[in-house]
Amino acid sequence: xxxxxxxxxxxxxxxxxxxxxxxxxxxxxxxxxxxxxxxxxxxxxxxxxxxxxxxxxxxxxxxxxxxxxxxxxxxxxxxxxxxxxxxxxxxxxxxxxxxxxxxxxxxxxxxx
Amino acid sequence: xxxxxxxxxxxxxxxxxxxxxxxxxxxxxxxxxxxxxxxxxxxxxxxxxxxxxxxxxxxxxxxxxxxxxxxxxxxxxxxxxxxxxxxxxxxxxxxxxxxxxxxxxxxxxxx
Numbered sequence: 001x002x003x004x005x006x007x008x009x010x011x012x013x014x015x016x017x018x019x020x021x022x023x024x025x026x027x028x029x030x031x032x033x034x035x036x037x038x039x040x041x042x043x044x045x046x047x048x049x050x051x052x053x054x055x056x057x058x059x060x061x062x063x064x065x066x067x068x069x070x071x072x073x074x075x076x077x078x079x080x081x082x083x084x085x086x087x088x089x090x091x092x093x094x095x096x097x098x099x100x101x102x103x104x105x106x107x108x109x110x111x112x
Numbered sequence: 113x114x115x116x117x118x119x120x121x122x123x124x125x126x127x128x129x130x131x132x133x134x135x136x137x138x139x140x141x142x143x144x145x146x147x148x149x150x151x152x153x154x155x156x157x158x159x160x161x162x163x164x165x166x167x168x169x170x171x172x173x174x175x176x177x178x179x180x181x182x183x184x185x186x187x188x189x190x191x192x193x194x195x196x197x198x199x200x201x202x203x204x205x206x207x208x209x210x211x212x213x214x215x216x217x218x219x220x221x222x223x
Contacts, residue, residue, distance in 0.1 A: 042116075042118075042213035045210070056209070092155070097208065098144075098208065098209075100146070101148075101211065106153075
């Protein structure tokens with residue numbers, strides 16, 4: 001079964017702060033994704049990648065950068081955090097981009 | 113633009129009853145519909161899925177009914193158990209990278 005590990009699990013920062021969320025998957029999946037989850041909106045795709053060095057823009061990319069350094073590691077960067085980015089963030093992976101998503105346990109981010 | 117809608121937002125049933133969760137979509141190119149189950153403090157996990165060539169998919173106590181003409185689906189959970197209490201997300205998939213999630217139904221099964 002796919003293993004996706006996110007860190008940190010919880011993060012508090014101030015408006016304008018710098019935040020990096022980390023994700024590692026250990027099942028050699030090609031695709032990795034960053035979603036945010038907000039009440040009333042379900043899960044919304046921020047960025048995704050289909051391999052090391054690749055980055056694709058999702059549906060709600062404003063204010064976020066991402067980088068895929070290896071096949072295993074995918075990072076989400078908030079360089080000037082705003083209160084609107086307070087959310088629950090999930091990383092996910094999938095083998096082909098056409099099949100099951102395997103999610104991490106999430107990172108809860110609060111921007112004060 | 114929300115292309116996948118779920119109802120109700122929350123649902124409470126008694127243990128042993130059948131819970132019915134509804135989903136509708138707009139994009140006629142969707143051909144695959146996974147349902148994800150999420151427990152508090154965890155990420156979503158695939159529960160059951162159906163492809164648009166089928167009208168029904170069963171897996172134990174969980175059944176998806178699919179009406180392509182009306183662009184509607186429903187997830188039936190028979191003999192509901194307290195352990196089924198979770199949030200359920202319906203999603204639409206075109207076969208490419210993009211999965212569109214509904215806003216979820218929070219199910220509570222009371223003993």
